[in-house]
Each structure stands twice: as C-alpha cells, then as structure tokens.
Amino acid sequence: MTKPLKQIHLAAHFPGVNNTTVWSDPRAGSHIEFASFAHFARTAERAKFDFLFLAEGLRLREQGGQIYDLDVVGRPDTFTVLAALAAVTDRLGLTGTINSTFNEPYEVARQFASLDHLSGGRSAWNVVTSWDAFTGENFRRGGFLPQEERYSRAREFLATAGELFDSWRGDEIVADPVTGTFLADAKAGAFVHRGQHFDIHGRFDVPRSPQGRPVIFQAGDSEEGREFAAADADAIFSRYATLEEGQAFHRDVKKRLAKYGRRPDQLLILPAATFVLGDTDAEAEEKAREVRRQQVSGATALKHLEFVWNRDLSSYDPDGPLPDVDPDVGDQHIARGRAQVRMYRDPLATAREWRELAEANNWSIRDLVINTGNRQTFVGSPATVARTIDDFVQADAADGFILVPHITPSGLDEFADKVVPLLQEQGVFRADYEGTTLRDHLGLAHPDAVGGDERAAS
Numbered sequence: 001m002t003k004p005l006k007q008i009h010l011a012a013h014f015p016g017v018n019n020t021t022v023w024s025d026p027r028a029g030s031h032i033e034f035a036s037f038a039h040f041a042r043t044a045e046r047a048k049f050d051f052l053f054l055a056e057g058l059r060l061r062e063q064g065g066q067i068y069d070l071d072v073v074g075r076p077d078t079f080t081v082l083a084a085l086a087a088v089t090d091r092l093g094l095t096g097t098i099n100s101t102f103n104e105p106y107e108v109a110r111q112f113a114s115l116d117h118l119s120g121g122r123s124a125w126n127v128v129t130s131w132d133a134f135t136g137e138n139f140r141r142g143g144f145l146p147q148e149e150r151y152s153r154a155r156e157f158l159a160t161a162g163e164l165f166d167s168w169r170g171d172e173i174v175a176d177p178v179t180g181t182f183l184a185d186a187k188a189g190a191f192v193h194r195g196q197h198f199d200i201h202g203r204f205d206v207p208r209s210p211q212g213r214p215v216i217f218q219a220g221d222s223e224e225g226r227e228f229a230a231a232d233a234d235a236i237f238s239r240y241a242t243l244e245e246g247q248a249f250h251r252d253v254k255k256r257l258a259k260y261g262r263r264p265d266q267l268l269i270l271p272a273a274t275f276v277l278g279d280t281d282a283e284a285e286e287k288a289r290e291v292r293r294q295q296v297s298g299a300t301a302l303k304h305l306e307f308v309w310n311r312d313l314s315s316y317d318p319d320g321p322l323p324d325v326d327p328d329v330g331d332q333h334i335a336r337g338r339a340q341v342r343m344y345r346d347p348l349a350t351a352r353e354w355r356e357l358a359e360a361n362n363w364s365i366r367d368l369v370i371n372t373g374n375r376q377t378f379v380g381s382p383a384t385v386a387r388t389i390d391d392f393v394q395a396d397a398a399d400g401f402i403l404v405p406h407i408t409p410s411g412l413d414e415f416a417d418k419v420v421p422l423l424q425e426q427g428v429f430r431a432d433y434e435g436t437t438l439r440d441h442l443g444l445a446h447p448d449a450v451g452g453d454e455r456a457a458s
C-alpha cells in the first residue's frame, strides 16, 4: 500500500526587523500602516493559508552603535496588530511571538485568551526566550538570564499560563442561553501557582476561549530549546529549510516526543522559507541573484562579516578581499539585538572556510556574503516551486513552511495566485478551510478532546 500524501501547511510571515525586505523596489510599502498588514493577511486567507506569523524584535539591531543600513526600523506591537487583523479575516490563524523572559504569565495568558475569543479560536503563541541582555535593557527588571535559567523560566511561564487558561475549565461555568454571558460560581478562574519563578494567586478574568488554549509554537534551537518544544509545543518555527538539514532536524525533534508521551503528529515542524518566482526557472534564478544584491549592500556585507570576525572592519572595502586578521573569539560580542549570535559556533573555522571559498571563486566581501548568506529557499517557475515544496514535505524535511516574501506587503500575491493552485491540483493543499479554528487547520486536537494531547490533560 502506498503511503497517503502528507498535507502541506503554509503560513505567511510579515517581515519584521531585518534586511529581507527590498526597500528599493517601487512596489515596497509601509511596515507600520494597517493597510499593509491587512493586504498581507487577506492574501494569506484568500490562499487558504493556515496562519499569519509575527516574529518579535524588541530593540533595533545594531553594531558599533549603528543600526544596520537596510533594516526595517519600526515594528508595531504584536497584540494590537493581531487583534486588528482578527477583525478583517475570518479563518486565518494569528500567531504572535511573545518572549517569556521579560513578561509575566498573567498578562500574556490574558492577551492570548482574549485574542482567541475575539478571533473565534485562531490564536497561537510562539514562545521565545529572546536574544540578549541588550534587549533586556528596555525593561524595568533590566538585564537578562543565562540560557539554562531562561528555559527554566520559559517552562514554568508556559505551565503557569496553562493553569490560567485551564482555570475556567469545568462544570462551574454556564453560559446564559438568552444573553450568552457567562455565569460562574466561586471556583471560576481561581488559581494558585507557587514556583521558583512565579508565586502568584488570584482569579483569571477571561473565560475559557474557543481553542481551550492557544496553539503553542517554539523557536529556540539549542538542546534546551528542542526539549522544551518536544515537551510543550504544538509546532516549531525552525530555521532548517534545506532538504538535508530539514530532515535531520525533523528526525531529531520527532524522536524526542515519545518520552513525553506524545505522538510525532502532535508537533509540526515549520521552517521559515523565502521564494523567488519567474516565468521560467532561468528567469527566477536571475531574479533571485538580483534580489540578493538588493538585500546585501556593501555596508550590510561588512556588518555581516564583523558579526563573525567580532571586530570593527569598517576600514575594509566591501568590494575587496576578506580580512587577513582572524576573528576575535572573546566573550563579548559586537552584535546587539541580533538573531544569529549562536549560529557561528566556531568563528575561526568559519573564517578559514570563507577565505578559501573567496579565493577559489575570486569573491569580494560582498560577493561572499551574497553567496553564503541565507539564500532564497525556493527559486523557480511556479511549477518548480510547487513541486519542490511538496517533495520537501513528503520527504519529511518539514511539515510545511512559513513563507517570508521580500516585498511587503504584496510579495505574497504571486505565490497565492500561481503556486497555491498547483498545490491544490496536486491534492496536497486544502481547496478551502474545513474548520474554523487554527487547531482545525493544523490538525491538532482540542485540549478537551478525548484522545487529545496528553499535555493538556495533565
């Protein structure tokens, strides 16, 4: 018997603080005006995507006191944007990244439960522990937490939020059949949590929401991050979008589930992915090269290199050769508020490898960054891109993708119009929504369902 085809999950990532967005393109629009968010969300919903995704960056990225030259320098608050989007969409899931290091469980649980009510069961929470002490300086608690403590706080944060979501679960709540208002007895919303990070008690004031709990995403990649996801998440926002890396990550994480009493289908793996479409594969390749040059200016290339070299390289010519000094491997890192701090675990080896590559190909600093940086994941004609995405999902490199277009907000339109119909024809992507909640779209059981996820029953 042949294995049934896996259904692909697709989501749309509204780009945040980054150099993905190509500002110089005349089609590029605002990252602040609601019209941009609304256009993006409506396209995703028209294409029957599972959800819209917002990352979180609570401080602009900088190096040597300077903001990156191509970064988006503004980002409105996640809950405000998602609540507004709930009003202009009907089915699209709404996923917000909110960190567990600088927030409080009561406040965050209340916000997500409210969003779940207002959207009719479409909210999801991407729980991250956040980047660095530099970001922490924004908050009155100040500072940061070491890795181990961040995850211990994250675990307890999520468990506490779960207790709050569940504080309205039970027979004590009845909805008045005439007015629809909730009538509650003395137990409704009551909670007590006494733990290492949180010692709180009170009464949660948002009744149980349509999904019971929001869908939980996780994004960290370390050992601690992967265990956290295996124990507590419904989905992972991952960075591994190539076939081999995706398969390795998929295998690694799915095999961790059993020890938490969970099945592999209870955790979805959804890498971030970019795309460039053309009428032919060759045209798309040409466009992708152009987009990369627009995303990596000379100044961006130098900053990227400084990131690995961990020293000031501003006197170098981005169109010239790589520096012959070695990276500084001290504890202090030059980049602040930036994602990939842990990406280059051995900067000396990376520098050696890059020098060899640059010499062999006669690349300048900018050429090297363009050719080794995050390259577009799916490049080709709509038929090629549809086939490749399907191949990756069927080969368990992912369960779907969170797409990040390089034009905001219209960059998703072409994908919706040209690639989605092909996936639908291939029978691997829904022709219409079958349910109303995000759990329905993702094939995840409601926490109260019999045979649902064990975590929710605990």
Ligand SMILES: Cc1cc2nc3c(=O)[nH]c(=O)nc-3n(C[C@H](O)[C@H](O)[C@H](O)COP(=O)(O)O)c2cc1C
Pocket: 054, 055, 056, 057, 097, 099, 127, 128, 129, 130, 131, 147, 219, 220, 221, 222, 223, 224, 225, 226, 237, 238, 239, 342
């Ligand atoms: C794919 C991916 C996306 C992430 N997105 C965010 C984000 O939007 N906001 C944020 O503060 N941290 C984000 N994180 C960072 C994590 O919260 C975490 O702090 C960081 O990855 C370090 O933890 P780790 O060592 O477990 O990877 C992301 C991490 C990964 C791997």
